Amino acid sequence: MTELIKAKVSELLANQTADRVLGWKKGEFFYDETPAVFQAEELDDLVYDGFSAPNLSKYLIKESKKEGKVIALLKPCDTYSFNQLIMEHRINRDNVYVVGVPCRGNLDINKIREKGIKGIQSIKEQGDELIIETIYGTKTLPREEVILDRCLCCKGSQHMVADEVIESGEPAWEAKADRFEMVTKLENMTSDERFAFWRGELSKCIRCNACRNVCPACSCLQCVFDDPASKVQAKSNADDFEENMFHIIRAFHVAGRCTDCGECSRVCPQGIPLHLLNRKFIKDIDTFYGEYQAGADIEAKGPLTEFNKDDVEPSIVKERGGK
Amino acid sequence: MSLNEETKKEYKPLIVAFCCNWCSYAGADLAGSSRLTYPTDVKIIRVPCSCRVNPLFVLRAFQRGADGVIIAGCHPGDCHYTSGNYFARRRMTLLFSMLDYLGIERERTRVEWISAAEGVKFSTTMNEFAKTIHELGENKKLRDLRCEE
Amino acid sequence: MMMYKINVDRLPELYAKMAESRALYLPIEKNDQVEFHPWNADACVRLDKLNTAKSAKDLFFPQTENLMKFKMQGKNISIEENRDPVEPFVLFGVRACDVRSFDVLDKVFLADPVDTFYQSRRENGVVISMACHEPEETCFCHAFGIDAADPAGDISCWMVEGTLYWKPLTEKGQALTETVSALMEQAGDQDQAKVEESQKALHAVMEKLPLYDLDLTGFDGDHLLEKFNSEKWAKLSEACLGCGSCTFVCPTCQCYDIRDYDNGHGVQRYRCWDSCMYSDFTMMAHGTPRKTQLEKFRQRFMHKLVYFPSNNDGMYSCVGCGRCLTKCPISMNIVKVIKALGGENHA
Secondary structure, three states, X not given: OHXXXXXXXXXXXXXXXXXXXXXXXXXXXXXXXXXXXXXXXXXXXXXXOOOOOOOOOOHHHHHOOXXXXXXXXXXXXXXXXXXXXXXXXXXXXXXXXXXXXXXXXXXXXXXXXXXXXXXXXXXXXXXXXXXXXXXXXXXEEEHXXXXXXXXXXXXXXXXXXXXXXXXXXXXXXXXXXXXXXXXXXXXXXXXXXXXXXXXXXXXXXXXXXHHHHHOXXXXXOOOHHHOHHHOOOOOOOOOXXXXXXHHHHHHHHOOOOOOOOOXXXXXXXXXXXXXXXXXHHHHHHHHHHOOOOOOOOOOOOOOOOOOOOOOOOOOHHHHHOOO | OOHHHHHOOOOOOOEEEEEEOOOHHHHHHHHHHOOXXXXXXXXXXXXXXXXXXXXXXXHHHHHOOOOEEEXXXXXXXXXXXXXXXXXXXHHHHHHHHHHXXXXXXXXXXXXXXXXXXXXXXXXXXXXXXXXXXXXXOOOOOOOOHHHOO | OOOEEEEHHHHHHHHHHHHHHOEEEEEEEEOOEEEEEEOOOOOEEOOOOOOOOOOHHHHOOOOEEEEEEEEEEOOEEEEEEOOXXXXXXXXXXXXXXXXXXXXXXXXXXXXOOOOXXXXXXXXXXXXXXXXXXXXXXXXXXXXXXXXXXXXXXXXXXEEEOOEEEEEEOOHHHHHHHHXXXXXXXXXXXXXXXXXXXXXXXXXXXXXXXXXXOOOOOOOOHHHHHHHHOOOHHHHHXXXXXXXXXXXXXXXXXXXXXXXXXXXXXXXXXXXXXXXXXXXXXXXXXOEOOOOOHHHHHHHHHXXXXXXXXXXXXXXXXXXOOOHHHHXXXXXXXXXXXXXXXXXXXXX
8 A cells, every 4th residue: 555655645745736645654673653745755754554544634734835736645534624724724735735635543562462462573464363472472453443533433434625535445444333422421421420530531641732832623712721821721630620621622613613523532642532522522512413524514604603593502401411 | 616626627518500691681780789688609700602612611610619500591482582592501511411420519510491470580599599509518519729729 | 588388279268368358359250351350259260361451550550549639619619529438458469570560669769758649558558469370472572581480479370280489578568478378388398399380491491482582672761862853654654544552452551641620619629640642641731842743743652762771770661461452453562673773773
């Protein structure tokens, strides 16, 4: 796949469709890829595989404001974020040439480690299996056992926007787990149980801001939590309250704009399931105001920038009790 | 009265009411001039429109010791700015639902539409809400310990 | 000093005994995350876990701590010192890299003027270290001259075939050992041989690690400007998100901010970790001295690999624990920086 992509972008660079490529750069090991901008002569380090998890859309805010045109490699689910940023006028579409790349579902290095695999020397994807060489011996794992959680409820293999799509010929990743399963489970708990669940999770927060900074929907020039005039600026959670406040507001600020790309949970160094906050908003929006997928259609109006005269009243929250 | 009862501190809830300038705040005025009462536990903060209420305002009220937060605005269709309350309605529905999801008592938050002519509604709403909060007791789940005396 | 041993099955007794007189912190799993938490009988102890998610520095340099309180009463302001109380504690199961990080922090906080908050925690804490068992590809402590098989601390421990070997190294360690020695047996020459054998085995594994020979040539005060002015920083920092994950999981990052929280009737002054990756790091009236992410990114690595060693007799302020390698959202880390600017790439 990497070779196919390299050939395609080399061609596009050669015929001057664009002058650089935004993609993933090979890491030190076999799983630590870094987003990078490549010039034609640097393409050797470009890589695309199961570990190309970072969503590159957010980098285009800056990249598309530079001179020239950039080729952006976007996985199907990254294109939702890209569209959303187009809707919000954050990306200069004219300066981006989107090359859609097929996705087989991203791999989760933490899940691989949880399987007791240590001292990794190399990881090879072979069909539906991963062959992992470690200093303690060779291990084989079925690919589907170590898929990143977000990919277990994939939005599909279609690119929402692309100037060109690279076909792999391989079967597309299809996983249709119910993405609201855990949200529903939480809703069915008692209020106290939910409180205990979220205290347990949010008390792990170290306020590193990784969730916020990686989020393609969080693109404010200055976040309210960094602004001394906001009175809520803080660099640490000095009280439980601040843990709650930060995460409620973070999720609320992206409500209706969150495409459910799952980057927040992927990057959390403390393993907090942050996507469960975003998905609660998505589920409520779907229930109250009709199904809506942010980033699917750039003509659609966002659910919080629109209203109906017969919308439900806030008292619905009390009436349906927890749901 | 026994000594015990004397020293027992009576629970005084703190309720923050964000009232829109054009309808609900005027409703509170009418309640006053009509000699209708509402509990002194309710502290009114005047806002230009119910949609001025940022979710952070609600959270900050709780942080600073509120036991209940109520947002009062013009009836849907009667917004001074045409549609502000419709947006507020969506936002507050989602925010309240999120607070409930985090295990915060759902009775602590409320939205009510009160027009300038509804002094009676203002008074009964506030009395009712204060009673609910009184029964719920202190807000222990969403408070900041640094703000306590 | 004498070495002792105890069977793994009897460890809970050992924990209970130590916890009688003071708080005992161990790598404990809670909500799927292993961190140093206070031990109790129901705790899920994970001595097998190579590294805790956050480092052990939290015990000596917590993320937030109270300094003082200002109370306003009418026109009077009263000042009250309300530092968090520190009581004797034991920190059990610290890896060699994290133990070294305490030396790095000591250089900062115990130098004149002494940070009494840190000092009192250091004096009250007994560090029991644990030799590594199955190191990871992300480990590179060897590059900093740390021996994972022979960790420092007040007491060193080795886990060999279901037995924990325990060796006090300092007076503090000896004093703690005396309170629990009744539970343990004295180790003999044969045991000593077993420990040495396990150390050899670990060394053999370490040599196979991909980052074992990480070359730090060129990272010193003499090459400060050359490193500072390198053109490579632009590419290295390009994808940095400016989050603080690396700094907050790092055992040696020691920057902090002192902030006032106005609670409406007074002010709580507290200190909290800060991150050089943040936009408001070292913010002054005229703004921040490092405006771009490139400068912020460069600062972090220059500090660890150049400024710190040139001010502290060559001691790097990185211990090779590898946490930032696994936690960075975009997998940009100190190893990539070292490889790009040092070793064979060092001009």
